Amino acid sequence: MALQFTHLHFPLLFLIITICLCISSTFAVKPQNFYPFFKVDADGIIHRYQHIKLVPPSNNPKTGVQSKDVTILPQKDVSARLYLPKISRKNQKFPLLFYIHGGGFCTQSAFSSMYDSYLHKLTCEANVIIVSIDYRLAPEHLIPACYDDSWAVMNWAAQGTEPWLKIHANFSRVFLAGDSAGANIAHNLMVRASEESHFVASLVGMALIDPYFGNGKPDSLWTYLCPKSNGINDSRFNPAAHRSMLSELKCSKILVCTAGKDFLRDRAWTYYETLKKSGWKGELGIKEIEGEGHVFHLFNQTSEKAKVLMKSIVHFLA
Template sequence: MDLTATDVAHDFHPWFRVYKDGHVERFLGSPCVPPSDDHQTLAVRSKDIAISTASARLFSPKTIAPNEKLPLLIYIHGGAFSILSAFSSAYHNYLSSLVEESSIIAVSIEYRLAPEHPIPACYDDCYAVMKWVAQHNDGGDRPGLDPWLNEHADFGKVYLAGDSAGANLAHNMVVRADGDGDGLKKITGLVLIHPYFGNEEPANLWEFICSDSGGVNDPRLNPAAHPGLLSKLGCEKVLICTAGKDCLRDRGRSYYAALKESGWGGAVEIVETEGEEHVFHLFEPTSDKAKAMMKLIASFINPTNAASS
């Protein structure tokens, strides 16, 4: 397709560019990879599930004892609501490593991307997966349910996590689940990695990709401006990870301060990795700091496994 700068209608570099003919050009990402179920060489198995307008990649340790129950993690990828994929090599490898490190079951959500699918599409897709996961809570064996979750997910230990925009989505899924009887009845913890939240400054990208924006203080974008909602956050504990050189660092700090001051009754911890950029752990997964953050998150999700390893 031979398009030039004069054909550009909206430019949101480094994420995407929209041309006058409606074509969307994305700039960041890594190639998608298939799930893996090689029993001979892999420590972690994976498979894909289609769920309404969304889909998910499930991860499980290769070796699980019969009837053994493991903590369940629901993970949401980042990418400014508009790029990247749960099926990319970066996220596939990250979730595989996290499952191996922490000995958990994981569900990594693939949602529709803006701008072709404006917000709230990504929120609705994530919640559709949440509701599908919740159907396994009674241990039934109905059509459409997955045996990995039925047999090995501990629904008394459910965690949500995400990075960047995925952290925003994860926070909002906890808020939404708390007010919806069809959702997960109990969420133990929330992990926000370099979260993308707003503040009082104009949010041009958000306004462009959101079909029902409430402005800079939209509670989905800027939860720190809504202490009443934060005080009712439906989980027991929260871990916030920030990075010293991340332009979004102060958004995570503001969320932490607002949550502490809201009167919420849970436990919140914030840990900063000095000298690192936004989502550095995805680009340099073998670095010492990325490994340290992996161990931190693994011990938060499954402290029993961390204590025994």
């Protein structure tokens, strides 16, 4: 009887096993490793290599710089850290700078100790009010989430209802800046603002520091984080392949910064050279720091060369 029972149920057992295997293969993913950012196991679990130290906002009695955090899209956990320079007179106005942090679209934060320290210095030296954008990170939130979040923060700020911005921001002098992937996002925000006439703030210029752009060759990180990409010459990733788009940027000046040992150096120069030949009518500059690597100014903020780069950015914003 036992043999007959097993025989009768073998087709059903086989079917169940087959279905389970199909389900497992459907939900399994190919392991990926994008060191030094993250890796993805076959079961889809994401492991990050970097532990980012977050710090709270603060008021610095020595510099007079204040900072505070504001939630813009609570349902998406999109927020920003605002920096206000020392106020010397009632209702004093300052240029407004939107800053977008780097980190390969997938790490770092507007609230990290590294960016908080750097932007505190920039606020103090450039005498600007800064909105440091904290966007959702990939791969949990694939591109274009970072672009959409940053655009939402810009439009929120442009409404001028936030007290610091309402009282102290000069909306006729607005700048964009970012480093690495943040520079990529800053460029794409400028493109979108140039195309959409309803953006009310007056964008004067942007500073792109060690920008993470494509070079017409396959890039595994970009492809993974932006699965709906248009390919290696996607305008969001390789703007140099779209000269006519660059010619339409509606700002009056652009500064490109790079470093002699930066692995993205050639891409920064390609962007600069293409923009220069595009027919764009603004003031264009490039600053290269010799002997330094990618975003060195963030990792060693007190070095002499970091101070040189800071002076160039402060001069640009003046």
